[in-house]
Amino acid sequence: MIKRALKNINLLHSFECAARHQSYSKAAAELCISQAAVSQQMRQLEENLATQLFLRKSKSMLLTQQGKALLSGTQQAFKLLEKSINEITVEEIAGSLTISSTQAFTTLWLMPKLSDFSAQYPNINIRVMSSAQFEDLKEQHIDLAIRFGPRVKENTDSSLNCEYFGEDPVYPVCSEALTKKMDFKEPKDLLKTWLVSLENPGCYDWPSWFEHTNTQGYQEHQQWTEVHSTDMALNAVLNDHGFTLAARYLIIEQLKSGQLVMPINIPHPNVVKRYFVYDENSPKIARLNVFTNWLKQEMNATN
Amino acid sequence: MIKRALKNINLLHSFECAARHQSYSKAAAELCISQAAVSQQMRQLEENLATQLFLRKSKSMLLTQQGKALLSGTQQAFKLLEKSINEITVEEIAGSLTISSTQAFTTLWLMPKLSDFSAQYPNINIRVMSSAQFEDLKEQHIDLAIRFGPRVKENTDSSLNCEYFGEDPVYPVCSEALTKKMDFKEPKDLLKTWLVSLENPGCYDWPSWFEHTNTQGYQEHQQWTEVHSTDMALNAVLNDHGFTLAARYLIIEQLKSGQLVMPINIPHPNVVKRYFVYDENSPKIARLNVFTNWLKQEMNATN
């Protein structure tokens, strides 16, 4: 009995969950398995222990006295196990983190604010990598990827967490100096100057914006400048070179200082969704949480 | 990490064993699996935890600091689990037991001594069943079967314990009164009277005894009486009806009182081996142990 029960302790883990919820279907959801699996495991466990643990009562499961005793015991035991595993696997907060994101985000948002983070958390070293691709986190030893776009979740490996943390509109922006030379009152006025676009704009492309604003004639436009990343595009625009499309969070400071303006206040039809991609089972999870919480607060404060 | 480790706690169980022994092969022996399985489980666990637990050192396994910490934690946790399971599954000593054995044993040995047991353990109720077959313990709700013979072990289901607890010789016996009417000086003298045999004597049959004693002419013997069980055979013999073959432990009291004698002190070539057959995982294991220990002591005291 005892030997047989201790031969498959995983059943006890499922039991703790089902007993806590007093519901197989809730346990199934928590354990990410089917209700039928839970039902069969509990049947197996009751058989192994030759003891009834649940009283079936219509749509819920009351616990027998034995069930209650076993719940108490298993909870204590698993708490000990979890604590023990934590002690040997989870790193303390002090240490290093490797962050990967787009060149635009790292250059325009993260690097300017990193000193704030480092002042607040001097024991956490941040290493920043920029890339336009979705690299393999494990291969590149990346602890956290900050990614943008509409398909991040679908393109993220199922073993990783993909945590949405907000979204921003995208607008056409140009320098204030340029508005002093030319009038921009409606969308079609943008066709009077250069339009800076990305090599791979994805769904944040100029044609979508023009269609969204019912602007005719953009197909015949000749003054296109194509660049590799948004920070390069913004660099060109800051030097009076026409318009580019940019997410508002990236240019908050330049909008405040007046360097950049949004003459046409019509957002792109597609918003930029932001995600953290990380492994929740990483030993660095404690440190990761510190960083992501700080970033989320900074993002909220400046938006 | 933690989630993944807690998804398969059975690995931790194997770990506790391997870490305690600091040896995969010893753990394998204790767990009744192969060394290769242990090796692979430990590799899997180390991978799940992304932590080295063992330092391979020639023919043994030293524990890392993490390994030591995890050993400590797992031992505490499993002790809790075992205690918890014990509490809900193992019955206390007071209660009932169902014992099954041969009619001869129950009638001649057990029933006469049962009052002694009951006086000593008034809180244990014994229900006795006699049968010549090896019944299914589970189906018949038998807690303990006491079985005799040379092939008990082979005929016992592998899920049950088969515990040898001694053996006895078998002798030809008759009443003292009969020896006053007839002389029995050598084995062939037994052919002058009735020989009581069992319907199913197994290997404890008269022909084997006569062959063993190099006795001629038993094949022509005409005075055979066939009965169903040894207690019936002994009943006939106690009433001066010839000889029967009986295990010595069954007739100790009658030999002492002189009712029965063994004129020819040559044992049967096959001894009677005695076994307890029970489920070591039975909730009644504590009570079972009380009974079997008492029985063993009684058997030793009277032999």
Added chain:
DNA sequence: TTATATTATAAGCATAGCTTATAGTTGTAG
């Protein structure tokens, strides 16, 4: 009565958990 929300059961598939076989390593004895 039907609809809903749960648990229970059956049948089938995939993979986890073993096995056997073998390779690799170390220590010891002759």
Added chain:
DNA sequence: CTACAACTATAAGCTATGCTTATAATATAA
């Protein structure tokens, strides 16, 4: 030095466990 013993590590393959989906059963509410 070689041979051997005693371990652990790894690979390949098989079987049983652990799931899944589909459906049955049951209780409750409308």
